[in-house]
Amino acid sequence: MAKFEIGPKLQISRRKFLTSASLGVSGIMLSGCDAFDSQLGVGDGLRSFLEGANGLTWRAQRLLAGDSLAPEFTEADIRQPQRPNGVTAPDDDVYKGLLANNFADWRLEVSGLVEKPLSLTREQLMNMPSRTQITRHDCVEGWSCIAKWTGTPLSLVLDQAVVKPQARYVMFHCLDTIDRSLSGDIKYYGSIDLFDARHPQTILAYGLNGKPLPVENGAPLRVRVERQIGYKMPKYLRKIELVDGFATIGGGRGGYWEDNGYDWYGGI
Amino acid sequence: MESVVRSQSSVGPDTAAPKDATLIYRQSRWTRLTHWLWAISLFFMLLSGLQIFNARPQLYIGKESGFAYNNTIFAIGAENTANGPRGYTEIFGKRFDTTGVLGWSGPAGRETSRAFPSWATIPSYYDLGTARVVHFFFAWILTTTLVVWLVASLINGHLRRDLAPRIDDLRRLPRDIADHARLKFHHRREYNTLQKMAYGGVMFVLLPLMIITGLAMSPSMNAVLPFLNDLLGGRQTARTIHFIVMLLLVAFFIIHIVMIFAAGPINELRSIITGWYRTDPPAAHGSKTPQRSA
Numbered sequence: 001m002a003k004f005e006i007g008p009k010l011q012i013s014r015r016k017f018l019t020s021a022s023l024g025v026s027g028i029m030l031s032g033c034d035a036f037d038s039q040l041g042v043g044d045g046l047r048s049f050l051e052g053a054n055g056l057t058w059r060a061q062r063l064l065a066g067d068s069l070a071p072e073f074t075e076a077d078i079r080q081p082q083r084p085n086g087v088t089a090p091d092d093d094v095y096k097g098l099l100a101n102n103f104a105d106w107r108l109e110v111s112g113l114v115e116k117p118l119s120l121t122r123e124q125l126m127n128m129p130s131r132t133q134i135t136r137h138d139c140v141e142g143w144s145c146i147a148k149w150t151g152t153p154l155s156l157v158l159d160q161a162v163v164k165p166q167a168r169y170v171m172f173h174c175l176d177t178i179d180r181s182l183s184g185d186i187k188y189y190g191s192i193d194l195f196d197a198r199h200p201q202t203i204l205a206y207g208l209n210g211k212p213l214p215v216e217n218g219a220p221l222r223v224r225v226e227r228q229i230g231y232k233m234p235k236y237l238r239k240i241e242l243v244d245g246f247a248t249i250g251g252g253r254g255g256y257w258e259d260n261g262y263d264w265y266g267g268i
Numbered sequence: 269m270e271s272v273v274r275s276q277s278s279v280g281p282d283t284a285a286p287k288d289a290t291l292i293y294r295q296s297r298w299t300r301l302t303h304w305l306w307a308i309s310l311f312f313m314l315l316s317g318l319q320i321f322n323a324r325p326q327l328y329i330g331k332e333s334g335f336a337y338n339n340t341i342f343a344i345g346a347e348n349t350a351n352g353p354r355g356y357t358e359i360f361g362k363r364f365d366t367t368g369v370l371g372w373s374g375p376a377g378r379e380t381s382r383a384f385p386s387w388a389t390i391p392s393y394y395d396l397g398t399a400r401v402v403h404f405f406f407a408w409i410l411t412t413t414l415v416v417w418l419v420a421s422l423i424n425g426h427l428r429r430d431l432a433p434r435i436d437d438l439r440r441l442p443r444d445i446a447d448h449a450r451l452k453f454h455h456r457r458e459y460n461t462l463q464k465m466a467y468g469g470v471m472f473v474l475l476p477l478m479i480i481t482g483l484a485m486s487p488s489m490n491a492v493l494p495f496l497n498d499l500l501g502g503r504q505t506a507r508t509i510h511f512i513v514m515l516l517l518v519a520f521f522i523i524h525i526v527m528i529f530a531a532g533p534i535n536e537l538r539s540i541i542t543g544w545y546r547t548d549p550p551a552a553h554g555s556k557t558p559q560r561s562a
Contacts, residue, residue, distance in 0.1 A: 034392035040402070047398070053405040061488040068491040073331070080336030136332060136503065138487050140396065142324035143333035144503050227488045261397035267488030268404060 042253075042261050051263070058265035062195065065267070070201055070226035073134040073146050082147040082208055084216035085139055087188065090176035090236055098175070103220040108157075108204070112171070112242035115162035122206060122220050128152045131203050139230040140262070149224050150207030155198040157240070163194070166244050169254070170197040172223055173239040178256050190234045190255035191246055191264075192225055201226040204237065229266035231257045292457055294545035298420035302413045303540055309410040310517065312402055315390040317514060318383075319399035325383030327511055331502035341508065344383035346372040353381070411479055414471075430459055431468050437461040453531040455548045470520055474513050481510040 039046040090096070098106045103122055110118035132150040139145075154170070174188035196202060203224050206213050213219045218235025225232050232255075246252060251259030258264045295303075327342040328334060343358040344366070355371020357364045367373075373385035386392045390402055421427040444461045447453070454460065459467065483489040484496045484506035500506040528536045539545035 034386070037391045037393065040391050040395075040398050047401065050401050050405040053408050054401070056408060057404060061486070061492070064492045065488050070487060070491045071494045071497070077331060079332075080334065083333075083335050136487075136490075138485075138503065140323070140400070142320065142507060143326075143328075144331065145335070146332045227491050229487060257397065261395065261401070263397070263400060263404075268486040 042251075042259075054263040054265050057263075057268050061265075061267045065227060067199060070135055073136065075134065075148070077134065077146045078148060078209060080145070082137065082217055083139075083143070083145045084214075085141075085230065087176040087178055087235070088216040090215075092175060092177055092185075092187075095175040095236065099215065099219070106220055108221060108237060109239040110157060110161045110242075111239065113164040113167035113244060114158075114242050115164060116160070118157070118161050120157070125152045125157075125204060125221070126206060128156055131200070132207070133201055133203070133224075133226070135201070135224070135226045137230055137233075140257075140266070148207075148209050149203065149205045150210075151203035151205035151221075151224065153200065154202045154204055154223070155200070157204065158194075158197060158242075161242075163242055167194065167242040168244050169193050169242075169246060171241040171243050171246060171249060172234040172237060173241060174234050175236040175238045186250070186256065187238075188234055188236070188256050189250055190232060190257070191243075191249075192223075192228070192232060196225055196228065199225075199227065227267055229268075231255075231262060232266040290547050290549055292545055292547055293543050294457055294539045295543045296420070296424050296426060297543065298417065298424060299426055300540055300543060302417040302420070305409060305413045309406040309413065310521075312390065312406045313410065314514065314518065315388060316399040316402040316406070319389040319391070319394075320396060320403060321511065322383045322389060322394065323396045327508040328504040329501070329508060330504050331497070333504055339504070342511075344370045346381040353379070355381075407479075407482060410475070414475055414479075417471075431464055431471070433464060433468070437464060451530050455531070455535065455546065457545070457547060466520060466523070470517070474517055474520070478510065478513050478517070481506045481513065485510065 036046075038044075041047060106122060108118070108120045108122075108125065110120070129152070130150055131153050132148060134146065134148045136144050136146045158170075169191045170193075171191045172189060176188050177185040178188040179186040192202075201224065204221050205218075205224050206221055208214065208217055213222065218237075221237040222235040223233045223237065243249070246254045250256065253259045254264040255262075324333075325344040326333070326340050328339045329341055330339045334340065340358075341360055344356070345358070346353050346355050348354075353367075353372050354365055355367040355369070355373065357366040357370045369385055370383060372379055372381055374380045374382075382389075382394065389399070391398055418427075421431075438461070441461045447460075448462055480496065481500065483493070484500055485503060490497060490503070497503050497506060500509060535546050
């Protein structure tokens with residue numbers, strides 16, 4: 001940095017600088033926080049730039065977390081029913097028909113980039129090796145709830161379907177209508193990468209606190225991705241699709257909430 | 269006073285020996301740069317953080333949030349009364365009417381139920397997803413800046429010279445408190461004891477605690493550092509601490525601004541923008557105060 005003399009000229013420019021700096025700061029304060037609203041919509045330049053941090057978080061947490069396990073708790077920590085959130089009673093005719101028959105006609109479809117597409121009944125899933133874990137559900141809103149989940153490790157289902165090497169993500173398609181658009185009902189959808197999909201605690205849960213999974217918590221089958229936030233764990237599963245990208249699905253950001261501005265990676 | 273000016277020559281290459289001996293080079297470029305990056309980051313983190321809080325305007329103690337039992341210690345909400353909707357804030361079960369600011373606020377006739385008011389959140393409308401994007405972006409900036417500052421301050425001596433507590437600080441504390449109470453300020457190169465405590469407290473207690481409790485809320489980081497939440501008393505306690513530290517940082521900010529205005533805003537601002545700071549003429553205190561060597 002060049003040396004400078006403290007002279008009258010610099011004094012003026014410094015004063016000008018100070019004045020404009022303080023005017024700038026007070027301008028932001030006075031105009032309130034809607035000053036940033038117009039630049040923060042999905043797709044806006046500033047927004048997209050800030051979203052880059054989510055990719056950094058994803059990579060950093062991948063590096064640090066590896067395949068470590070989310071903390072598991074004891075029976076004594078289960079002090080209340082699992083709080084349901086989002087859709088808690090799907091109003092869809094197809095869903096209500098399946099429910100009326102206690103999901104005897106329900107199937108989990110496994111398709112996309114797999115060698116052997118599957119169509120599994122709930123019994124078939126329950127006859128596979130299961131995992132039970134007492135974990136804390138963290139909602140993106142900020143609350144937490146501890147419950148015991150029982151289900152089939154997703155990795156076993158993926159192994160049975162034989163995932164093709166070009167597959168990168170697991171896309172979950174659900175039975176419940178989360179939103180309506182001009183082009184029709186929007187059923188909940190979401191995705192995780194294969195690394196999280198193969199994590200030992202990632203299960204397709206059919207049991208909650210020792211009982212069959214209730215409707216409000218996602219019956220007949222929901223995902224548990226214990227190292228991520230609640231919106232990454234779709235309920236009312238219908239289909240698992242292996243994909244190499246999600247540009248063509250929904251708004252192209254990997255899930256219903258993601259298309260509405262939430263980060264794709266929900267480890268934080 | 270001579271020794272003070274001479275000691276500056278070790279600070280950096282942009283230390284021109286000024287003709288005016290009371291004008292000293294006080295803040296290195298690293299201190300100045302990181303200061304403003306923090307100012308910007310904390311501004312955005314506060315306002316996006318309040319937006320995130322609005323999604324669940326309750327604070328709990330423990331591993332989880334009590335729905336079938338009560339472990340709520342703080343809540344902001346709205347309720348219908350005979351006089352129309354009112355906003356309230358509840359602290360340890362004690363309820364206060366905070367209509368207009370907390371719980372129920374907005375332009376006259378268009379009030380809505382929201383914990384923190386529109387003017388205190390980014391975005392101004394309810395948008396949790398966007399607030400998270402903003403919050404986590406600036407979390408990276410803040411944390412990186414803290415590490416850069418720490419390394420730079422270790423190397424350039426800022427830590428050792430300006431912030432490290434000394435026995436002398438303790439001796440000067442009563443007089444420092446008395447001086448501050450009377451709004452009597454000395455303009456020296458060194459920080460006074462209360463300044464050291466405030467800056468040291470922010471840099472080494474509040475900001476690290478903010479980062480730690482922030483990480484403790486991340487489900488992925490819980491897998492990396494499972495002991496963190498055990499240490500803090502559970503994820504929901506960590507969230508509560510995160511909120512309390514936010515209040516402390518806001519309190520620091522208010523005092524910081526008040527002190528700048530009380531001590532002379534132009535001089536104080538100049539030192540954190542250009543690095544140059546005008547000290548009191550030697551006659552004012554020079555002979556009475558022992559000078560420290562850097």
